[in-house]
Amino acid sequence: MGALKQRTRERGSGSAIEMTRYAELDVTTNFSFLRGGSHAEELVATAKALGLAAIAVTDRNTLAGVVRAHLAAREVGGIKFIVGARLDLDDAPSLLAYPTDRAAYGRLCRLLTLGQRRAEKGKCTLHLDDVAAHADGLIFIVLPPMRWIGYAVRPPILLMERLSTGGHHRKVPRTPASPSATPYLLTRGRYACKRRCHRLPTRNFEPQLRRIKQALGHDTRLYLAASHSYRGDDRARIEALAQLAARAGTPLVATNAVLYHAAHRRPLQDVLTCIREKCTIHDAGLKLEANAERHLKPPQEMARLFAGYEDALARTIEIADACTFSLDELRYEYPDEPVPEGKTPQSHLEDLTWEGAAWRFPGGIPEKVRDTLQKELALIEELDYARYFLTVHDIVHYARHLDILCQGRGSAANSAVCYCLAITNVDPTEIDLLFERFVSPERKEPPDIDVDFEHERREEVIQYIYGRYGRDRAGIAATVISYRGRSAVREVGKALGPFRGHRRRARHHHLGPEQLRPA
């Protein structure tokens, strides 16, 4: 029992553990659809409460979750947020990637775009070579297979039950701890599958790690992840990983491979796994995690788990410090609109506006409208939005030219400039415009002009935009779908299996946003 006593002592031993700084670098949010059990906001707030120095978000082949995490980190304050992505590759183990600066972030975005465009919707096809071509300024962590070391031991003979010759049906043993759950059932899958899943990756991983190291080049910062899986072999596995890391020259870094912010999300994560794997909770077996350990853990707990591997903890801070990129550095960069010789975008916009005003008001531009236009144009100049207005004008002009019905709507209707450019049709002499609702220096976000097009002919407009800007510079904005009440109940019902009671209860159960949203 020596190991157990030692562990108890470690827990009590004082200040070195208290001082540990830790950053969680392997975090899956619910933007990894049907995998992550928590919102980015929950993860960031929990990381802050636990005293983590930093938290990254690394969803699968996407950056979709980073904006919410970034805003959440700004809101709670005092915790650094690191932009990242998990790259699942077709020909190599998965990598976590973190851009250190703005340029590297651009390369990571281009890499993901490349992978997404290559594959059907919702999929991403990337190879190690693609990563190597975009690796400049990125830090990588290689994720080893979770089951990594095979055992040379035979399954134990259970004391509390008769061994049957034929296999899986045995008398249910009753233990004092748990009269209901049978130890045999709990462990059956693990031993049954041992040969298949424990042995397979062992031989292959080291050459794969070396191949990644070689492909990404020796200047690229490349680490090897280690996390506690609580599968019984953690000590041996982490020691083996540490030795491998030393041999391959890829320093070991500690993570907890987080799937949810707190242990109580395990049932939800299990249900998501069932929906993803299209099975019920009763026959999911090894597809589920065996325990609820993949939550955020405080630095003291990580220090206890990684006692003896303090440098693997320190490297989380090293990586966090090296990632200086923040989403605050990004701002919208408008396309350059071609303008006639000798004009700037602003002067061209002004000319178009006054031409439009003369067309809108053939009997002369009313004084009030003239004032409004001057005020709006001054603000557009101050905020450098002229190119955006020219882009929208160009698209609307094209549609009108082909007699495709279109109509600007929403807050843009508060603009006399939009009226004169024929983007909207609300006459500024009829109502009082509230231009500040549309554009103002206080609202630090760019204006948003919504234009509806006749839906049978919308495709023509889309093709025009592709033709004008190029297939690689124009895209249809993505939306990320999420479950709503009824569909969530239906999917959870499927996952829980054919027990009518469950579903009836779920239907009548008041599911608040807390239960529904995380899917």
Add this chain to the structure above:
Amino acid sequence: MVKAEGPERIAPEWWRELVRSGGSRPRDYYRIEDEDGRRYWVFRAGLYQESDAKDLPAWYLHGVFG
């Protein structure tokens, strides 16, 4: 006991009726070896950090390795 390996943490199957009624606790399984080289499979029901004084985790011998 001279050697120990673990834990393998098995959390209760929360979807089972009897587990949900509160009858079960997570188990930490260890493989241990005594000085004669005999190996045992033991588990502790419950975690110390989640238990109070009157309901301490208990240890069980679950099996032996042949």
